[in-house]
Structure formats: structure tokens, C-alpha cells
Amino acid sequence: MIEMKHVEKSYRQVPVLRDVNFRIERGEYVFLKGDSGSGKSTLLKILYRDIEDYSGEVTLDGKPLRSLARYESRRIAGTIFQTFELLGRKTVYENVALAGEVIGRREDEIKQETLNLLHRVGLSGKQDRYPHELSGGEQQRVAIARALLNKPKVLLADEPTGNLDPANAEKILDLLKQLNEEEGITMFIVTHAEELSHKYQARTLYVREGRVEE
Numbered sequence: 001m002i003e004m005k006h007v008e009k010s011y012r013q014v015p016v017l018r019d020v021n022f023r024i025e026r027g028e029y030v031f032l033k034g035d036s037g038s039g040k041s042t043l044l045k046i047l048y049r050d051i052e053d054y055s056g057e058v059t060l061d062g063k064p065l066r067s068l069a070r071y072e073s074r075r076i077a078g079t080i081f082q083t084f085e086l087l088g089r090k091t092v093y094e095n096v097a098l099a100g101e102v103i104g105r106r107e108d109e110i111k112q113e114t115l116n117l118l119h120r121v122g123l124s125g126k127q128d129r130y131p132h133e134l135s136g137g138e139q140q141r142v143a144i145a146r147a148l149l150n151k152p153k154v155l156l157a158d159e160p161t162g163n164l165d166p167a168n169a170e171k172i173l174d175l176l177k178q179l180n181e182e183e184g185i186t187m188f189i190v191t192h193a194e195e196l197s198h199k200y201q202a203r204t205l206y207v208r209e210g211r212v213e214e
């Protein structure tokens with residue numbers, strides 16, 4: 001589902017990723033760890049097409065990443081972030097539905113799926129609230145619903161629990177695990193939450209000295 005071969009990335013001649021090689025199969029639930037500044041976000045940014053100037057080969061869903069248009073790869077791989085990235089002037093419902101509107105999906109379909117997803121992530125009844133009227137954990141649930149609206153095969157999560165207290169962090173990781181098991185969505189999660197991630201006995205990759213190790 002995700003593969004990197006000999007991936008290298010430098011910022012102004014300073015190498016961050018030196019020779020990254022790994023493979024994640026469809027349906028896996030994988031954590032990505034590493035020291036601060038080791039290159040975890042950089043690696044994820046390559047996958048969600050925020051960084052295009054790297055060398056090496058990246059494959060997403062069996063296709064070379066470079067052969068896919070950005071919008072195609074972003075439909076295959078949804079994203080969530082530490083900072084949630086919700087639109088403050090839009091309601092919960094609108095934040096999620098917008099993901100369908102921008103790619104021109106039918107309104108009735110968007111409505112049904114948005115409501116289903118909000119229920120799925122535990123936010124039924126909060127659809128008309130604004131992000132600032134929600135807890136951090138709830139905001140991250142909105143972001144998860146938004147990321148899932150267009151049925152991605154992979155969810156790329158950059159520190160999804162970084163702004164949450166331990167109890168809410170655990171609930172978010174539980175939800176991601178549930179979505180992985182029940183919907184078969186491949187999960188690739190950057191996390192520092194050491195004590196929490198042990199609970200899942202998940203495969204863990206480490207970025208060390210510009211390489212990825214098991």
C-alpha cells in the first residue's frame with residue numbers, strides 16, 4: 001500500500017532522509033517514531049504530496065506516486081494533524097461536508113455520509129457547533145471524519161494526539177484502531193505517545209540517522 005525505495009530528501013543541502021526503504025501492506029496499523037527533528041514529518045509530507053523535491057521511488061496503492069495527480073493521491077491517502085486544521089468559521093457538519101464538495105460529489109450523498117461519519121466518530125448531535133465549541137479530542141474526531149469522507153485507503157496521521165491529554169489521546173488511538181479493524185483502512189501514525197502505543201502491539205518503524213528501521 002505504501003512503499004519507499006532509496007528515498008532521500010535534503011533541505012538546503014542538509015540531508016534529512018538519506019536512504020529510506022520500507023513497505024507497508026494494505027490493512028496494516030503502523031506507528032512511525034523517532035527523535036525530534038529526525039524527519040518523521042518530512043517522510044509523511046512526501047506521502048501526502050506537500051514535498052515533491054525528493055529522490056527515490058515512492059509507491060502508493062501500487063502506483064508510483066509521481067504518476068498520480070495530487071488530487072488522486074490525496075483521495076487514496078487522507079490526512080490528520082496535531083493541530084486538527086479545521087475551519088473556524090464553519091460548523092462541524094460543514095467542515096466534513098466540504099471535503100466532498102471540493103471534489104464535486106452529489107449533495108445528497110455528501111449529506112448522508114457526513115452524518116454517518118459524525119455518528120461513527122461519536123459526534124452525533126454536535127454537527128452545528130463550531131470548532132471552538134468542542135474539546136480537542138472532539139476537534140480531532142471532526143478531522144478524522146473529514147479525512148474519511150472520500151473513502152481513502154490510507155490515513156496518514158502526523159502526531160494526531162500531540163495536543164490532547166492522555167485520556168483523549170487514548171480515545172483517538174482507539175478510534176483509529178477500530179477504523180483500521182472494521183473498515184480495513186491502512187493507518188500510518190507518527191506518534192510520541194510511548195506509553196499509549198505499547199497497548200496496541202503495533203508494528204513500529206523508527207527514523208534514525210536518515211533511515212527507517214523496524
Ligand SMILES: Nc1ncnc2c1ncn2[C@@H]1O[C@H](COP(=O)(O)OP(=O)(O)OP(=O)(O)O)[C@@H](O)[C@H]1O
Nearest residue numbers: 011012016034035036037038039040041042043207
Ligand atoms: N522547510 C524546511 N526547511 C529547512 N529545514 C527543514 C524544513 N522542514 C524541516 N526541516 C528540518 O528537517 C529536519 C526534520 O524535520 P521534521 O519536521 O521532518 O522532523 P520530525 O521528526 O517530524 O520532528 P518533530 O518530532 O520535532 O516534529 C529538522 O532538522 C528540521 O529542522
